[in-house]
Amino acid sequence: MIGEKALKGFFKRNGLLLAFAFFLAVTALNAPAFLTVGNILDVLRQVSIVGTIAIGVTFVVITGRFDLSVGSGLTLLTVIVVDQNNIVGPLGAIIMAIFGGLMVGVWNGLLIGYLKFNALIVTLAMLSLLQGLTLWYSGGANVNVHNAQTTWYAFFGRGDLFGVPVPVWILLVGGAIASFALMKTRFGRSVFSVGGNETTSKFSGINAPKIVLFAYIISGFATACAAIIMGSRVMGAQSTIGQGYELNVLAGIILGGTSLLGGSGSIWRTIVGVAMLGFIQNALLLMGFPYYIQWLVTWVVIILAVWIDLAAKRGKILT
Amino acid sequence: MSEVKNVLSLHGISKFFPGVKALDNVSFDIRPGEVHALVGENGAGKSTLMKILAGLYNPDQGNIIHQDKHVKIRNPLEARTRGILLIHQELSLSPELSVAENIYLGAWPTNFFGVLKKRKLNKDSLIALSAMGCDFGPKVRVGSLSIAKRQMVEIARAQAFNANVVIFDEPTASLTDTEKEQLFNTIRELKARDVGIVYISHKMDEIFEIADRITVLRDGTVQGTVHTKDTNINLITKMMIGRELNTFFTRANSEIGSEVLRVEKLCRKGEFENVSFSIKSGEVLGLYGLIGAGRSEVAETIFGVRKADSGKIAWMEKEINFPTPRQAIDMGLCLAPESRKEQGLVLNMSGKNNVTLPHLVKYSNYTVMDWRRELATFEKYREVLDIKTTGADQEVVQLSGGNQQKFVLAKWLCNEPDLLILDEPTRGIDVGSKSAIHALIAGLAEQGLAVIVISSEMPEVLGVSHRILTMSEGRLNGEFSGMEMTESNLINAVSQHLEQTA
Incomplete structure (x- = not known):
């Protein structure tokens, strides 16, 4: 009897993880290729791009806001980093991509933090702007890295370090740094405070607009990092390469259990959420479902995650 | 008491909030055609009592008798159906809708297909408005009216729904002198039609002008109900605050510096x-x-x-x-x-x-x-x-x-x-x-x-x-x-x- 309550609490907190473990087991039985080291590393490499962006967007979501511009940000920055590889070389291209990412963050952050514009609208408009800039820059043409086989730029997307793909290292190391910043520093505490209650933060002398601005700058920086990985992996880009990423990022964050209302969440939860989504999509492909099923399943998974989150708050599964 | 019929009476109402007893065994009655003022300091329980009448809170103990029947007022809609209407301090109107639409807000007359019967809506509203002597029509957008006129729209609801109890919460807070007189005329008209009126205010002069009886609340209990003609401002004030001081409080014995x-x-x-x-x-x-x-x-x-x-x-x-x-x-x-x-x-x-x-x-x-x-x-x-x-x-x-x-x-x-x-x-x-x-x-x-x-x-x-x-x-x-x-x-x-x- 004593254990029952604790057990219930455990299920409530970790219900999603348990369901996921069950899913992994079922898939492994049906698709033998699923739980092989090769496939697992493949999935991790795949989610590293979504995951790297999601780390940045998690800061924004904890302040109680959104960033829908990361998908088209990824497109523009990947096109730039790939194309500039041929013009100014890899180092210059990387610097330009990072600068571009920071600029996107600054603009979003100024409009949303200081001018108090609605985050949904501002980042949706930014999505359109970045898509337009991409087409203007590339003229709609595909771009490629000419010396793809010889450049050191290949390290970020195609390299291995101690048997683990470099993009996965970037995700994990970036995640660790971001997690430290969020959980242990003054800035991280302020992020939670602004998302938890902006008025109280103001009454406590916290500069909420500045915190929001920095959250968006981190989001932009993370997008630039993801673009560098993406460009390096594909060694090419076209104007739809980042399409739909904003949705996958958001789905991963929600799946990890970070509340969209702000004030709570963590980087590790986000990475777990993104990985879960990646494994589910991978499993569906391995089991022979057509590609479009991924989109349908993303819907199911988001609704399920939000439902479980709500149910945990209300204390029961069905109201 | 027994020969006078009450339109609404409360018996032994108590309401608890975590750590606080907001109302403690409160009894209160309203007769048709009277203005009954409710006074007390902030936190005395006036607004809790008012919210119970309007169906926003449910009492933890006690009975409510409305028109000789034991009733429970579970929500604001139920209060309105029974003819109990609360006129809020902050008005509850939609500025983008017309006067008529606001009067019947939530109870719009519609036909079989759910389409609004605009002509009936405007006609009924006009009757309610003219009964109150309003100088604006039912088709005017509420957002274009002054605060006083918006308040008239709220009161017109009382007319339209045949209210038998109307509760005013600090109604003159944002009115000018002439607007106040206009409001008092309206209240007198409601009175003449045997509506029972609860009037909550901090302003003593108004209470003595309009109220027939006064009930004083303090710390969630009724200190007494008196006829206005039998009392004066000083007595009421004493009832409101007459608590022994210096028992709870410690004043600092400090050195005043720079x-x-x-x-x-x-x-x-x-x-x-x-x-x-x-x-x-x-x-x-x-x-x-x-x-x-x-x-x-x-x-x-x-x-x-x-x-x-x-x-x-x-x-x-x-x-x-x-x-x-x-x-x-x-x-x-x-x-x-x-x-x-x-x-x-x-x-x-x-x-x-x-x-x-x-x-x-x-x-x-x-x-x-x-x-x-x-x-x-x-x-x-x-x-x-x-x-x-x-x-x-x-x-x-x-x-x-x-x-x-x-x-x-x-x-x-x-x-x-x-x-x-x-x-x-x-x-x-x-x-x-x-x-x-x-x-x-x-x-x-x-x-x-x-x-x-x-x-x-x-x-x-x-x-x-x-x-x-x-x-x-x-x-x-x-x-x-x-x-x-x-x-x-x-x-x-x-x-x-x-x-x-x-």
Whole structure:
């Protein structure tokens, strides 16, 4: 009897993880290729791009806001980093991509933090702007890295370090740094405070607009990092390469259990959420479902995650 | 009593909130065709009682008898169906809809297909409006009407729904003199049609003009119901506040030192004007006034959350620019705001993190939070203030109002301020925590802190202050110290000004 309550609490907190473990087991039985080291590393490499962006967007979501511009940000920055590889070389291209990412963050952050514009609208408009800039820059043409086989730029997307793909290292190391910043520093505490209650933060002398601005700058920086990985992996880009990423990022964050209302969440939860989504999509492909099923399943998974989150708050599964 | 029929009567109503008994065995009745005034200090239970009548709260004990039947008023819709209508202080109209649509809001006449019967709507509304002598038609957009006319629209609902009980909550708060007369005419008309009227107001002159009977509430209990013709303002005031003072309160026995803060001619358009005062170290300065008098706005302007339009501010006898909240905190000027849930605390944060929130720089080394020092501060104030919490990581949302308020205090005390402004420090908390906070205020002043206590609870202000400023309608209009600090002086100061501008 004593254990029952604790057990219930455990299920409530970790219900999603348990369901996921069950899913992994079922898939492994049906698709033998699923739980092989090769496939697992493949999935991790795949989610590293979504995951790297999601780390940045998690800061924004904890302040109680959104960033829908990361998908088209990824497109523009990947096109730039790939194309500039041929013009100014890899180092210059990387610097330009990072600068571009920071600029996107600054603009979003100024409009949303200081001018108090609605985050949904501002980042949706930014999505359109970045898509337009991409087409203007590339003229709609595909771009490629000419010396793809010889450049050191290949390290970020195609390299291995101690048997683990470099993009996965970037995700994990970036995640660790971001997690430290969020959980242990003054800035991280302020992020939670602004998302938890902006008025109280103001009454406590916290500069909420500045915190929001920095959250968006981190989001932009993370997008630039993801673009560098993406460009390096594909060694090419076209104007739809980042399409739909904003949705996958958001789905991963929600799946990890970070509340969209702000004030709570963590980087590790986000990475777990993104990985879960990646494994589910991978499993569906391995089991022979057509590609479009991924989109349908993303819907199911988001609704399920939000439902479980709500149910945990209300204390029961069905109201 | 028995020969007069009541339209609505309450018997032995009690209502509990966590830690507070808001209403204790309250009985109250309304006869058809009478105006029954409900008076009492803030927190006496008027609004709780009103919300029970309107179906917004359910009583924990007691019966409601409406037109000779035992009833339960479970929600506002049920109240309206029974003919009980509440006219809010803040009106509940949709500015983008027409007058007619607002009158029948939520009960629009529609045909079989759900299409609005506009002609019927406008015709019925016109009848209701003309019965009240309104000079505007049913098709006018509500947003284009003055406050007084909007209020008429609300009252027209009473006509349209054949209300038998209408409750007015501070109806004249934003009306001019002529508009008030117009309202009183309307009330008299409702009276003539045998509607029972509950009239809630702070303004004594109005109550004596319009009410037939007066019921006085204090601390959630009925102090008595009297006929207006058998009483006078002084008697009613005595019933409202007649509590023995100096039993709960400890006034600081401190040495008054040098000036800490002086403000001169502080103005903020639409909120307050020409506010000038100063406070010395060791002094407890009370700021008394009704809600909406502009007290919190003054405090928030000094603290820097709001921007002053004009005026001067001097800190430690040196004139300074108006600070931002950050600068105010750093120089030792702290504000524990009016609403602890909306302004004072981040509810889903732990107690420890709430306490150190305004002092992140102080509690970190090179931007990394030093949790050991945070924890030490948390434990210190947990003990000093006797905060009941399971530990440093418990979210404050789970705590009672009194313990939450102590966290708000801890948040500022750990900064060791020179001036602490407490805005309604004991609102909505239990008696035990209340007297603990009063004792704390005295202790702080004795250590040389300057404290401003803003309150609409007269006994509190009288009990803890060395000096009291009264404020009404955005102006300071009285200063009392020593023997002049009496209930009647404060009430006179606050209501005198109301009469002048009314």
